[in-house]
Amino acid sequence: MEDSKKLKGKDLINIGIFAAIYFVVIMALAMLGFIPIFMPTYSVLMPLFGGIVFMLFLTKVKKFGMVWIMTIIMGILMWLTGMSYYALVIGIVTGLIAELILKKGEYKSVKCAVLSHAVFCFWIVSNYIPLFFFADKYWSTRQNFGQEYIDALTRMFPKWMFPVHIVLCFGFGIVGGLLGHKILKKHFEKAGIV
């Protein structure tokens, strides 16, 4: 990237490893979505558990671009697993913002790291966009899920809920970041990983 400290092979491998761990955690949570009531809880659960992985990831981040690339990879994966391309488009922007916040703390400040995680989490909310704003189109292509599943979900996603989800996601992004930081201190420092 433009920075004088260019990303080396080791950093790229680190991104890959943490993207794999993060994605496994996210997918495990996403499986809950088969039961409609869990679908709106993504914006709470994913930042909360993802925060643990992300904070551990940040201890390996010392150069510009790593968080950004991570967001882009998440976006690509979401697109390939059929969520929609919004996560990729929005992730490119929010990932950059998260990266800049982190850079402002010079990759050391815990406050900036927590805030960066909260911004990073926007890619989770962006998966909801078609559900909220293009609900008819979204469900017209998903008729085989069954009318009752669709009804149950449409009730849970009125348009005014979208800002609520953004706030929830941001809030729990911060909580998740703090939780991750706490666990980092309790477990990973003892194990000599950090």
Next chain:
Amino acid sequence: MEVLCSDKKKSLLDPRTKLLLLIFVSVFVIGNAGGDAAAEFRVILNYTPLLFLLCARRWRAFLFGVIFYTFAYAFAVLLMPHCKGFLNFLILAMTGIVLRFLPGILTGMYVVSTTTVSEFICAMERIHVPQTITIPLSVMFRFFPTVAEEAGSINKAMSMRDIKFGGKKALQMIEYRLIPMMTCSVKIGQELSAASLTRGLGGPGKRTNICKIGFGFCDILVFLGLGAGLAFSILRACGVL
């Protein structure tokens, strides 16, 4: 298929063709692009991964696919008319989700199990994807099975201590399952990164590759098939056909 497999290439298709196939399946089947206009195309795409899995002699994945398809259809056709209310809703949602995601999962299994990491990197270099994206992606795909394996072993160990779903200490699952999984994965990751650095990944020079990839007869067939399907769907959508 023996005849079609040349000696030089290990797998039937070029990695780039496989990726194109994966993108088509995820856009048209999982993403359900095109709606009704692409219905026939979608049915063909549903079964393409099965054919390729068979050609690549991945018997287990092939059987897995066949069994799931059969069950999903059997449920939908035989059981659904007799069920009402919540049960009907459950079965419908389950079969709908299985039928939607299975082709994607099968194609993914085919792509991952028949492409080596060097083939993947070689193909990505040919289509000029920057290294900053290819290396994390290839490490990730290499790493998924490891994470799954570690998580499985930890789950077994922890269920002995009654830390499992429905166990007495279910709440401790996060601390005693997620965190050891991460610790193991990070440790393995460090070893992996040391190993790949020794082999010159991410070095300053231009990487060479002994993998011979290139488009063959089958690739052309797949391209023609996908192109024809796409053209057909577009024409249908525009109302020409």
